[in-house]
Amino acid sequence: MTGATAARAVAAPAWLTRFYEKVDALDTEGVLAGFAPDATMRYGSGDPMPGHDGIRAGLTFLFTSYRRIGHEFRGVWQSGSTVLLEATVTYGRPDGREVSVPALTVIDHRDGVIDDMRIYIDPTPVQAG
Structure with missing residues (x-):
């Protein structure tokens, strides 16, 4: 599965789908345009x-480490300005293997941009050789 659309329909805000397409x-x-200038992101x-x-440096490292990344949304919940996203994330490794791992992301989204993003994921299976 590639892209931010799941095989089963998951209701997600349009901004979230557009963000994950990027x-x-x-x-x-x-x-980066989806983040407030003073936002914070934490990965694992x-x-x-x-x-x-800081976010640009992290994204550059992540995006150059893999041939591709794909998110399959499993569930999206929202309370006020906080969104929880459960997803299966598939990483295309440089050696050609694809490895999928579960992730939960907590996003604080205000005024059209992300203020804080915390990605709870164990990348160990992806990094294992």
Whole structure:
């Protein structure tokens, strides 16, 4: 499965679907445009990446480490400005293998941009050789 659309219908806000289309396209600047200038992003157990410069560095590392990334939405829940996204994420490794892992992302979204994103994922199976 490629792209942010799931094989089964999952109701998701349009902005979230558009955002993950940019993630799956490995579009660093397009993804970055979805964040507030002073936003923070955290991936797995890594350190928080503050601001556009920190997020750009993290995205660049992630997007150049894999041939492709695809998200299949499993569930989306929203309470106020906080969105929870459950997804299966498939990574295309440089060696040609594809590895899928579950992820839960907590997003604080205000005024049309992401203020904070916390991605709970164990990338160990993806990184294993």
